[in-house]
Amino acid sequence: xxxxxxxxxxxxxxxxxxxxxxxxxxxxxxxxxxxxxxxxxxxxxxxxxxxxxxxxxxxxxxxxxxxxxxxxxxxxxxxxxxxxxxxxxxxxxxxxxxxxxxxxxxxxxxxxxxxxxxxxxxxxxxxxxxxxxxxxxxxxxxxxxxxxxxxxxxxxxxxxxxxxxxxxxxxxxxxxxxxxxxxxxxxxxxxxxxxxxxxxxxxxxxxxxxxxxxxxxxxxxxxxxxxxxxxxxxxxxxxxxxxxxxxxxxxxxxxxxxxxxxxxxxxxxxxxxxxxxxxxxxxxxxxxxxxxxxxxxxxxxxxxxxxxxxxxxxxxxxxxxxxxxxxxxxxxxxxxxxxxxxxxxxxxxxxxxxxxxxxxxxxxxxxxxxxxxxxxxxxxxxxxxxxxxxxxxxxxxxxxxxxxxxxxxxxxxxxxxxxxxxxxxxxxxxxxxxxxxxxxxxxxxxxxxxxxxxxxxxxxxxxxxxxxxxxxxxxxxxxxxxxxxxxxxxxxxxxxxxxxxxxxxxxxxxxxxxxxxxxxxxxxxxxxxxxxxxxxxxxxxxxxxxxxxxxxxxxxxxxxxxxxxxxxxxxxxxxxxxxxxxxxxxxxxxxxxxxxxxxxxxxxxxxxxxxxxxxxxxxxxxxxxxxxxxxxxxxxxxxxxxxxxxxxxxxxxxxxxxxxxxxxx
RNA sequence: GCUGCUGUAGCUCAGUGGUAGAGCGCGUCAUUGGUAAUGACGAGGCCGGGAGUUCAAUUCUCCCUAGCAGCACCA
Numbered sequence: 001x002x003x004x005x006x007x008x009x010x011x012x013x014x015x016x017x018x019x020x021x022x023x024x025x026x027x028x029x030x031x032x033x034x035x036x037x038x039x040x041x042x043x044x045x046x047x048x049x050x051x052x053x054x055x056x057x058x059x060x061x062x063x064x065x066x067x068x069x070x071x072x073x074x075x076x077x078x079x080x081x082x083x084x085x086x087x088x089x090x091x092x093x094x095x096x097x098x099x100x101x102x103x104x105x106x107x108x109x110x111x112x113x114x115x116x117x118x119x120x121x122x123x124x125x126x127x128x129x130x131x132x133x134x135x136x137x138x139x140x141x142x143x144x145x146x147x148x149x150x151x152x153x154x155x156x157x158x159x160x161x162x163x164x165x166x167x168x169x170x171x172x173x174x175x176x177x178x179x180x181x182x183x184x185x186x187x188x189x190x191x192x193x194x195x196x197x198x199x200x201x202x203x204x205x206x207x208x209x210x211x212x213x214x215x216x217x218x219x220x221x222x223x224x225x226x227x228x229x230x231x232x233x234x235x236x237x238x239x240x241x242x243x244x245x246x247x248x249x250x251x252x253x254x255x256x257x258x259x260x261x262x263x264x265x266x267x268x269x270x271x272x273x274x275x276x277x278x279x280x281x282x283x284x285x286x287x288x289x290x291x292x293x294x295x296x297x298x299x300x301x302x303x304x305x306x307x308x309x310x311x312x313x314x315x316x317x318x319x320x321x322x323x324x325x326x327x328x329x330x331x332x333x334x335x336x337x338x339x340x341x342x343x344x345x346x347x348x349x350x351x352x353x354x355x356x357x358x359x360x361x362x363x364x365x366x367x368x369x370x371x372x373x374x375x376x377x378x379x380x381x382x383x384x385x386x387x388x389x390x391x392x393x394x395x396x397x398x399x400x401x402x403x404x405x406x407x408x409x410x411x412x413x414x415x416x417x418x419x420x421x422x423x424x425x426x427x428x429x430x431x432x433x434x435x436x437x438x439x440x441x442x443x444x445x446x447x448x449x450x451x452x453x454x455x456x457x458x459x460x461x462x463x464x465x466x467x468x469x470x471x472x473x474x475x476x477x478x479x480x481x482x483x484x485x486x487x488x489x490x491x492x493x494x495x496x497x498x499x500x501x502x503x504x505x506x507x508x509x510x511x512x513x514x515x516x517x518x519x520x521x522x523x524x525x526x527x528x529x530x531x532x533x534x535x536x537x538x539x540x541x542x543x544x545x546x547x548x549x550x551x552x553x554x555x556x557x558x559x560x561x562x563x564x565x566x567x568x569x570x571x572x573x574x575x576x577x578x579x580x581x582x583x584x585x586x587x588x589x590x591x592x593x594x595x596x597x598x599x600x601x602x603x604x605x606x607x608x609x610x611x612x613x614x615x616x617x618x619x620x621x622x623x624x625x626x627x628x629x630x631x632x633x634x635x636x637x638x639x640x641x642x643x644x645x646x647x648x649x650x651x652x653x654x655x656x657x658x659x660x661x662x663x664x665x
Numbered sequence: 666g667c668u669g670c671u672g673u674a675g676c677u678c679a680g681u682g683g684u685a686g687a688g689c690g691c692g693u694c695a696u697u698g699g700u701a702a703u704g705a706c707g708a709g710g711c712c713g714g715g716a717g718u719u720c721a722a723u724u725c726u727c728c729c730u731a732g733c734a735g736c737a738c739c740a
Contacts (some may be wrong), residue, residue: 114669143687162678204669204670205670206734207667207736208737209667212736214666214667214736219670220669221670223734223735243735261731262731262732265731316740320739327684356679381739381740383739384666384737384739385731386707386738386739387666387737444740459725484740487740569697570697570698570699570700571698598696598698600696600702600703602700602701602703603701603702603703606701606702608701609700609701610701620698624705630699630700636698641699643732
C-alpha cells in the first residue's frame with residue numbers, strides 16, 4: 001500500500017501500482033473524464049503511469065490551461081507524425097515539439113518536401129486518428145534495442161538521436177494504439193480522443209535543418225496551431241488577423257510612408273509622410289542625448305579596407321560587408337571592369353572604428369573621460385536575402401549609436417546612467433514594459449578569458465546596482481549570445497499586442513581600444529587603455545519606426561503623426577474660412593492640410609480616418625460665421641465645438657514631443 | 666544562403682493555349698451635400714525577365730529575379 005496526498009490535504013491509501021486515472025475514477029466519474037494528466041510531486045506525468053511510492057498528487061484538467069495546452073500540442077505533434085507516416089510511407093520521423101501557439105514536426109520525406117496542398121489531406125487523417133480515440137501507451141526500452149529497431153525501420157534520424165543518449169539508459173516510447181510508435185520523453189494524454197478534432201489547424205510547411213544546423217540535411221517541417229477547443233482556435237485566428245492588419249509593411253503602403261523596390265532591395269525609400277516621423281524621432285533623440293552630455297559627431301561612409309582589418313571586422317565580418325574598389329572602372333569592353341589588384345574600401349557596417357579614430361585625435365586626459373560620442377550613423381550590412389523583412393531587417397540603416405570611452409571604475413556609473421536614459425525614452429515613446437538580458441561570451445570571440453570574466457561581471461554588477469536585475473525586467477543571462485568582441489546587455493520592448501523586440505543594447509568592450517590603440521593619460525602621467533561602451537537605445541531608426549507603426553497600429557501619437565490635422569470643408573462657400581484656419585494652424589507649427597475638394601463630408605471624414613489623421617477639423621457655414629471649428633478626434637464620433645484660438649492651443653499642446661511637454665508642464 | 670509558395674492596371678485580386686477583366690484609386694462632367702463611400706462617363710496593362718515546347722504562350726516546362734512564410738544568419 002502507498003499513501004497518496006491530494007491537493008486538499010486528504011490522504012488516500014491505495015495499492016502499489018495504482019494509476020492516477022484509477023484515483024480520479026475513485027473520486028468521481030466527472031473528474032475521471034476531465035483528467036488529462038497528473039502532477040506527481042510537482043512533475044507532470046501520464047495519468048496511466050502506475051504509482052509505486054508515497055506521493056503528492058494533483059490531477060490536471062483543461063482548467064490547468066498552461067499544462068493542458070502543452071500536453072495537447074505535444075499530442076497534436078504526435079498525431080501529425082502518425083498521420084504523415086500513414087499517408088506517405090517511407091517518410092522518416094525526426095522531432096516534433098510544441099510551440100507558443102501550437103506545434104510542428106520535422107520529417108525527412110522519401111521524395112519531394114511537403115507543400116501546402118498536402119495539408120488538408122493530412123488534417124483529415126489527423127482527425128480520423130483523434131476520433132478513433134487510440135490509447136497512448138508508455139513503454140520503456142533499452143537503448144540498444146531501440147537503436148536496432150529504428151535502424152531496421154529505416155529511421156536513421158531517430159537512430160542517430162537515440163545513439164547519442166547515454167549508453168545503458170532506458171528510453172520511453174509511446175504507442176498510439178498498437179500500430180504506431182515514437183520515441184518520446186512524454187508526458188502524453190491517455191488517448192488521442194482527448195484532443196478536440198476542431199481545435200487545430202495545419203498552417204504551413206517550411207524547410208528546417210536537422211538539429212538546427214545549416215550543415216545538416218534540410219528536413220520538411222509542418223507547422224500547426226493547436227488549442228483545447230474550437231473557441232480558442234478561433235480566437236487565435238482572429239488575433240493573427242489583427243496582427244496582420246497592423247503589419248508595418250501594409251500600413252507603410254496605405255499611409256504612403258515608404259516603399260521598397262528590387263533596385264535597392266533591403267533599403268528603404270522614405271516618402272515625405274514617413275520621413276516626417278523619422279525627423280521628429282531623430283530631433284527628440286538628439287534633444288535627449290544632448291541633455292545627457294553626449295557629443296554628436298559624423299564620420300565617413302566608406303573607409304579603407306586596412307582600417308577594417310585593424311578593427312578585426314575584415315576577418316570576422318567581411319562576408320556581410322559591401323566592398324568598394326578604390327579604382328576608376330575600366331571603360332574597355334574586353335577588360336575586367338575592376339583589376340584584380342585594386343585597393344579595397346568598404347561601406348561601414350558600424351561606426352565604432354571611426355569613433356575610435358576621433359578619440360585618437362590629440363592626446364586625451366583622464367579628465368576627458370567619460371567621453372560620450374554619439375552619431376546617427378548610416379551603416380550598410382549585406383544581410384542574407386532570406387533575412388530581409390520590411391523595416392525590421394534592412395541592408396542600409398541608421399543607428400542611434402554612441403560610444404562611451406571611460407575608465408574601468410566608471411563603467412558601473414555609465415551603464416546605470418544609460419539604463420536611466422533608456423528607461424525615460426521608452427516610456428516617452430509609449431512602451432511601458434521591457435526586459436533586460438545579459439548576453440554572455442559566444443564561441444567565436446576575441447580576447448582572453450579573464451577579460452570576458454571581468455566584462456561580464458561589470459555589466460552584471462551595473463544592472464544590479466541600477467536596481468533593474470529583478471522580476472519586473474525579466475532579468476536573465478543568455479550564454480553564448482554575446483558579440484564577438486564583448487558581452488552585452490539587451491533591452492527587449494513589449495508592444496501593444498504582447499510581442500517583444502530587442503532594441504536597446506549596451507556592450508562593454510576591452511578589445512577594440514586595444515586593437516586600435518586608443519589611450520589616455522592618467523593621473524599618474526602614464527598611458528592607459530580606456531574601455532569602450534557601445535550602446536544604442538532605438539537600435540536603428542528603420543526598425544524602431546517599424547515597431548512604432550505596429551505598436552500604434554498606424555495611429556501615431558500626434559507629435560509623430562505625418563499629418564496632424566486636416567481642415568475639411570462641407571461646402572465651397574466655407575473655403576476661404578478653411579484656408580484661414582489652415583494658415584493659422586500652420587503658423588502655430590501644426591502639420592495641417594486643407595481638404596477643399598468638392599466631396600461630401602462623409603467621404604472626407606472616412607478618407608482621413610482611414611489615413612489615420614488624428615484630428616479632423618470640419619468647417620461649414622456655421623463655423624465660418626461664428627469663427628469656430630468642429631473638431632473630430634480620430635476614432636471618436638463626438639466632436640468638440642471650439643473657437644479657432646482654442647483649437648490652435650489644444651492642437652499645439654497635443655503636438656508637442658513628450659520631452660517638451662514635461663518642461664512646459 | 667536553404668525549403669515551399671507567389672509575381673496580371675497605382676492598390677487588392679479574378680481569369681484564359683488564340684495577347685485580358687472587376688472593385689478601389691485616378692481624370693472629366695454633373696452634384697454644394699453637416700461627420701466613415703453621390704452619380705455618370707473616361708483613361709490606365711511588354712500578364713516580373715530570359716529560354717524552350719507549340720501553328721499560337723500571360724496560361725505548359727526550365728532558368729533567372731523579386732516578394733511572402735519558415736529555417737539558418739543578425740558582429
